[in-house]
Amino acid sequence: MAAPLLDVQGLSLSFATARGVARVLRDVTLAIPRGRIVGVVGESGSGKSTMASAVMRLLPPNLHAVTGSITLDGTDLLALPPDAMRRMRGRRVAMVFQDPMTALNPVFRVETQMVDVQRNAFPDRSRRELHARAVEMLRTVGIPAPEKRIRDYPHQFSGGMRQRIVIAMALLCEPELLIADEPTTALDVTIEAQILRLFEDLRAGFDGSILFISHSLGVVSSLCDEVVVMYAGTVVESASARDLFTNPRHPYTRLLLECEIGEGDGRGERLRSIPGGVPDLFDVPDACIFAGRCPQAHDRCLQGVPALREVAPGHRAACVLA
Numbered sequence: 001m002a003a004p005l006l007d008v009q010g011l012s013l014s015f016a017t018a019r020g021v022a023r024v025l026r027d028v029t030l031a032i033p034r035g036r037i038v039g040v041v042g043e044s045g046s047g048k049s050t051m052a053s054a055v056m057r058l059l060p061p062n063l064h065a066v067t068g069s070i071t072l073d074g075t076d077l078l079a080l081p082p083d084a085m086r087r088m089r090g091r092r093v094a095m096v097f098q099d100p101m102t103a104l105n106p107v108f109r110v111e112t113q114m115v116d117v118q119r120n121a122f123p124d125r126s127r128r129e130l131h132a133r134a135v136e137m138l139r140t141v142g143i144p145a146p147e148k149r150i151r152d153y154p155h156q157f158s159g160g161m162r163q164r165i166v167i168a169m170a171l172l173c174e175p176e177l178l179i180a181d182e183p184t185t186a187l188d189v190t191i192e193a194q195i196l197r198l199f200e201d202l203r204a205g206f207d208g209s210i211l212f213i214s215h216s217l218g219v220v221s222s223l224c225d226e227v228v229v230m231y232a233g234t235v236v237e238s239a240s241a242r243d244l245f246t247n248p249r250h251p252y253t254r255l256l257l258e259c260e261i262g263e264g265d266g267r268g269e270r271l272r273s274i275p276g277g278v279p280d281l282f283d284v285p286d287a288c289i290f291a292g293r294c295p296q297a298h299d300r301c302l303q304g305v306p307a308l309r310e311v312a313p314g315h316r317a318a319c320v321l322a
């Protein structure tokens with residue numbers, strides 16, 4: 001099998017807080033093959049955004065320790081000097097955040113921002129060329145009359161339109177890896193469906209890989225080739241989208257699926273209806289982190305952290321019962 005574009009191995013990360021050291025990611029392993037869409041799901045607080053920020057190396061100042069490796073196309077991102085990492089961002093790896101306004105500057109026209117974002121990647125192209133590319137990209141993401149609208153300011157667009165503009169900006173530098181961190185949760189349900197359709201349409205013309213973070217298994221099932229399920233800072237299961245939905249092997253994944261099936265709109269807000277809460281990350285037990293909430297827990301679950309092991313070809317689960 002070809003080497004994956006992104007290979008995260010044994011990533012552990014902690015933050016220093018007033019309460020002590022929070023072990024927010026523990027031994028996270030996942031791979032994103034070239035040209036594929038990989039979904040990452042899990043309840044609020046499971047570490048999805050922290051994992052994405054680690055890939056971008058945009059970590060908060062209270063970072064305590066990080067170990068493991070994050071390799072993009074053979075380059076260890078955690079070992080890169082800051083300058084080289086800055087050049088990597090936007091150009092080879094781009095990120096779309098949940099709230100489009102974090103990526104757009106309210107005081108500049110969309111045109112200025114879309115031209116500027118390309119300057120590093122294409123230093124030899126004229127402003128006119130960069131402008132033309134920006135207009136075409138707005139058209140691709142479904143902004144009507146882009147040659148006119150590009151002169152507007154961000155506040156002149158609706159929330160859904162702004163998210164389209166942010167996605168267009170991320171794509172302009174032709175990144176090999178696009179990370180989308182819950183790009184639809186700030187939007188209402190109909191707009192969310194439109195943005196998801198946009199991602200589906202993009203797969204045809206975009207030959208990079210996408211890491212798509214979502215609360216909702218329903219959302220990732222339709223969009224993604226592979227799915228990684230995170231719980232309280234660890235990966236509990238990963239498989240092709242098909243295998244994960246037809247034959248989930250970890251009790252947590254099964255509960256997530258049950259919660260969503262009973263829910264209707266698929267937005268995953270009711271994931272919190274799994275009894276119990278996400279455990280404290282300050283004093284992590286040497287046991288299965290889900291044992292306290294798991295309907296099938298027994299003694300063996302308390303004897304060490306279960307390894308993420310292959311339970312079927314391409315299907316991994318971290319459960320002694322799987």
Ligand SMILES: Nc1ncnc2c1ncn2[C@@H]1O[C@H](COP(=O)(O)OP(=O)(O)OP(=O)(O)O)[C@@H](O)[C@H]1O
Pocket residue numbers: 015016017022024042043044045046047048049050051060062215281
């Ligand atoms: N800078 C920080 N300092 C201390 N703890 C943090 C920091 N950033 C995140 N955390 C904690 O790390 C855990 C994981 O947070 P993270 O934002 O990665 O989760 P998430 O899966 O993205 O959640 P959501 O679905 O709500 O976006 C949470 O317990 C959070 O409180």
Ligand SMILES: [Mg+2]
Pocket residue numbers: 048049050181
């Ligand atoms: Mg998050």
